[in-house]
Amino acid sequence: xxxxxxxxxxxxxLRSLLLNKTDNQPIRxxxxxxxxxxxxxxxxxxxxxxxxxxxxxxxxxxxxxxxxAYQGYxxxxxxGLIQQLNTIATGGLESDLTFWLDVDAAVGLSRKRGDGDxxxxxxxxxxxxxxxxxxxxxxxxxxxxxxxxxxxxxLTKQAVQEHIQRVLPEKFKPEGIFSIEA
Numbered sequence: 419x420x421x422x423x424x425x426x427x428x429x430x431x432l433r434s435l436l437l438n439k440t441d442n443q444p445i446r447x448x449x450x451x452x453x454x455x456x457x458x459x460x461x462x463x464x465x466x467x468x469x470x471x472x473x474x475x476x477x478x479x480x481x482x483x484x485x486x487a488y489q490g491y492x493x494x495x496x497x498g499l500i501q502q503l504n505t506i507a508t509g510g511l512e513s514d515l516t517f518w519l520d521v522d523a524a525v526g527l528s529r530k531r532g533d534g535d536x537x538x539x540x541x542x543x544x545x546x547x548x549x550x551x552x553x554x555x556x557x558x559x560x561x562x563x564x565x566x567x568x569x570x571x572x573l574t575k576q577a578v579q580e581h582i583q584r585v586l587p588e589k590f591k592p593e594g595i596f597s598i599e600a
Contacts (some may be wrong), residue, residue: 421479423457424451426464433459437538447493447537451503454485458507466511481513483566484556488540491554492547513565515589517582518555521571 424433438443445453458481469476482504483585489495521529524545530537559566567585569578 419477419479420461420465422461422481422484423454425461425478426457428460428464429457437540439539439542447455447489447495450493451485451489451495451500454489455503455507458482458485462508463509467509470511478513481516482508483516483518483555483562486558487551487554491557492543492551494527494550515585516562517567517569517585518559519569519571519578520552520555525572594596 423429423436436450436453436457449542466476466478485504486500490497490500510523527537527541527545528550530541559568569581569588571578573581
């Protein structure tokens with residue numbers, strides 16, 4: 419199991435930069451995109467490729483679709499640039515299967531608030547940003563039905579888990595990676 423950002427030592431430092439809000443010098447949108455790409459590149463080379471070469475199955479929290487949804491749809495950055503950076507950062511390594519836990523943006527933020535967790539820099543964005551991200555995932559799932567499986571995130575944890583367990587035997591490819599995108 420791993421995550422992006424933060425799946426390597428360098429990634430932990432980048433995660434801190436990306437998710438901790440600074441009032442005096444906010445991170446610019448393109449800078450944010452480049453930092454995510456740097457994390458992904460390190461993560462692919464240091465963690466994903468060696469583990470895949472060893473025959474391991476990898477569960478990764480977030481991968482390229484997150485960048486497209488958050489920086490492309492959410493921030494409005496150029497999709498061509500995002501695609502180019504994702505290709506460079508991954509060396510073409512794609513996930514075999516992505517579970518998208520789809521829940522209304524307001525409900526998801528309310529749940530986070532109810533858990534007592536502190537909101538990170540991205541979670542502090544205005545609600546319209548989160549709805550654009552959700553719209554991005556909807557479009558990605560529609561254009562990549564062979565790779566992205568929508569899971570109704572409004573269901574109970576047990577129902578979500580059961581849905582995932584039903585899908586895995588149908589879609590799973592042992593040599594690949596898959597990610598959960600929320």
